[in-house]
Amino acid sequence: MSEAADGVHTATVLPAGxxxxxxxxxxxxxAGRTNAMLHRSRAFAKYGGHPVDILTFDSFRDYPTIRRVLTERGFLxxxxxxxxxWEDLPAVAExxxxxGGDATVYEHFAPLSTRSSIVVERLEGPHxxxxRYAEDGKTLLQMDHFRPDGTLLLSDRHDAKREGFHGGRVLTLCDSRERPVRRWTSAWGLYRAWIEYLTSTDPAWFVVDNKDTARFMASVERDNALVLYQIHESHLASPSGSFAAELTQSATEVLPRLDRLDGVIFLTEQQERDVHLRQADVGNSxxxxxxxxxxxxxxxxxxxxxxGMQAASLNHRKRIDHAIRAVHQANERLSEPVTLDVFGGGSQLEALNELITSLGSDSTVSLKGHVTSAQQFFSSASFSLLTSTSEALPLALLESMAAGCIPITYDIRYGPASVITHGxxxxxxxxxNVDALAKCIEELVTMPKARLAELRAAARARAMEYSDANVVQKWADTMRDAVNRKRMPSPPVEVRIVDSSCTFxxxxxxxxxxxxxxxxxSKPLDSYLPAFYCSMKIRSREAFFRVASSKREERADGSISLMFVFPVEMMQALKECTADLMLETRYMKTTVVTRVPLAGLSGTATAYSTTLGNLSISFQ
Incomplete structure (x- = not known):
């Protein structure tokens, strides 16, 4: 890979498009996720050989100002x-x-300019x-968006079923003469129109960083577009639960849709493994x-x-109070004090300041506030602390190690154990464990200089594996593999379940x-090798568990005998719910989902566990 005088690498690593x-x-x-996205985009442009466009969908921010600020700070x-x-929408309309238009576009088209008796509110924003609201003054019934010159751009009605009552949505896009040119019954249709406008016939590569846009982008089905979703945080609500434990709110919305994406990007092998334990790998991660x-x-x-230093938002999940208490405990036993600088802002600022004062640590612990980049401070600190309840792969950890700043972290999901070799x-x-954290700080700061030098050199050497150049190459390999999977054929597949049994x-x-x-x-599979999975879909929710077949035997009559085992962790997680069992047969790009049958007895038979843990069956 060659590098020009301006530091921009000229080799094309990422696929064309x-x-x-x-x-x-x-x-x-x-914070972290947006920082990671911006950094990755800059790395793609520098080491991948292609510029990156960052797509945003909100209508309430002043993007000219944001661009200027981000450029001045080096994030663009x-x-x-x-x-x-919304800036591109006038061009999309044209x-x-x-x-050519559509005759049905005028249906439900009633811009606010035609409603002289309706009281409306002018909203603040970049355009x-x-x-228009319902009689309660709170329920939104319509919002009209205008171009800078005052002409109607989009009329968005939320009372299409019955005027004056929330229900039924119609979005109508207008040209520069305020004539309707296209309509959609959901915002996703509008979003897809923008994606189509941007991509045309060129190959398009999308890396999605946000759960809300991931749900929408999972619905984008274009032969020339590859959609990859990067998971930036732990998917588990509890930091100590099993792989089948309750999901976070964002994971609840996204994990059931992972199959619809061309690729799912995990930051660590550990998180990928845990997700595969709850919904078996289908080859797109x-x-x-x-x-x-x-x-x-x-x-x-x-x-x-x-x-020492810590770079983290001041919120409950980061547990900055643990770091403060650990430093305080260490200083109670050390002859010379340890200092801690915390870089970051957030809702816990006042509470943390009160904690520092109550511990008498004002001279040793300092909250420095939000900084544009904490990376520069790692070079002068000796060690860093990471005390979060959960992460995916924190940038601060890599920044610390790259600067030779020795990390001390909690053993959390996910990240530290993937990067750090203890000791x-x-x-x-x-x-x-605050006590263990304090003792580790004590041991580190009293180590001989030669030992500290070894740790710093080893930390930096490990961080080199996560350099922009190396990781951009991984992205390029991932994109090429994912697009090859996308191009696989989808032959018709017939599936019939001949017999089934259920054993607890x-x-x-x-x-x-x-x-x-x-x-x-319509031909026997013979040499074909489809993959089989059994999924347990929880009614009234999108969540599910899925396991791959653990036993597979070909029978003389051409049928296949399969065994699926749902482990105890999954069964314990299923509380107060009804779940349906589905067989998923996957062959190349074809997926066939079949309900699992179970022959009924006369009446109803229910297996249950007695108070002593024994098997009984109730017949009714």
């Missing part, structure tokens, strides 16, 4: 730019108009908007970590061995045995 990063909005002040470069759907620009920091540069390039202590084991697991017959294009 337009490259996009997709999020919902882009504030001027942001010549190879990256921010696009907003492009749609050129392709003019008017809103990849592991690509976050990356950092590895500068020329000398890990052996002189620094105060007792100076070699950093330290991992029991999750949530005493240990708590559930076994499903099936006898299946399959055909492709």
């Amino acid at each position: 337009r490259h996009f990063a997709v999020t919902w909005s882009l504030p001027a002040e942001f 470069n010549e190879g990256t730019r921010v696009l907003n759907m 492009a749609v108009n050129e392709r 003019p908007r008017l809103a 990849y592991v690509v970590p976050n990356s950092r620009e590895i500068g020329g920091t000398d890990p052996g540069v002189a620094r105060n061995p007792r100076r 070699v390039n950093g330290f991992i202590v029991e999750q949530g 084991r005493a240990a708590g697991s559930l076994e499903i045995e099936l006898e299946v017959q399959t055909k492709v294009e």
